[in-house]
Every structure is written in structure tokens, then in C-alpha cells.
Amino acid sequence: MSDTVRFRVHRGLSRSEGEEGFQDFEVPLVRGMSVMDGLDYIYDHLDGSLAYYDHAACNQGICQRCLIQINGATGLMCQTLVTGDLTLEPLSTQPVERDLVTKWGRKSDG
Numbered sequence: 001m002s003d004t005v006r007f008r009v010h011r012g013l014s015r016s017e018g019e020e021g022f023q024d025f026e027v028p029l030v031r032g033m034s035v036m037d038g039l040d041y042i043y044d045h046l047d048g049s050l051a052y053y054d055h056a057a058c059n060q061g062i063c064q065r066c067l068i069q070i071n072g073a074t075g076l077m078c079q080t081l082v083t084g085d086l087t088l089e090p091l092s093t094q095p096v097e098r099d100l101v102t103k104w105g106r107k108s109d110g
């Protein structure tokens with residue numbers, strides 16, 4: 001098993017304006033780490049400009065604020081354990097604020 005995993009993370013502002021892409025980060029794999037823990041590592045050690053909902057929310061699978069697309073499926077960052085390389089994207093049903101943050105309460109215009 002590798003000592004690190006690759007987090008491929010959506011970066012950018014807007015799908016419609018083409019100001020988006022992906023950035024890869026190598027994150028040390030720790031047994032029991034969640035996707036949120038990995039993003040915390042990136043924010044603290046690799047790139048403090050990364051935007052995502054962090055532990056200011058519940059971190060217990062209740063509030064649903066950390067819903068994103070994890071390897072193409074909808075999942076909670078705080079409850080999904082990391083077992084291998086990941087691709088992380090914002091919810092496709094919401095307008096993107098920046099990176100993994102979406103504008104809650106508004107449906108996408110298309």
C-alpha cells in the first residue's frame with residue numbers, strides 16, 4: 001500500500017465561465033482519515049487558498065454541508081474514509097462558489 005494518496009481537487013470559480021480545472025495533491029495516508037481530514041492537510045501544509053466546508057460544520061454526518069462528488073458519487077467529506085486516490089468535485093446540482101464550495105439554496109441555471 002502506498003504511503004500517500006493523490007487528491008485530484010476541483011479548483012476554480014465557475015463552470016459556465018470556464019474558470020475551472022483540477023489540481024493534484026499528494027497527501028500522507030493515515031488509517032481512519034476522512035476526506036475532510038485530507039483536505040485539512042492540504043489546507044494546512046500545501047495550499048491555504050483551497051476553499052471547502054471544514055469542521056466549522058458538524059463533522060458528524062448531520063448537517064450535510066460537506067456534500068460533494070467523491071469519485072463521481074455524492075458523499076459527505078466528513079464521513080467518507082480515504083482508501084485510495086480520489087477525485088473531488090463540487091455538487092453538480094449547485095452553482096459553484098469556488099473550488100469545492102457551492103451556493104446552497106439555489107439550483108443551477110443549467
Ligand code: FES
Binds near residue numbers: 054062065
Ligand atoms: S460536516 Fe456536517 S455532515 Fe459533514
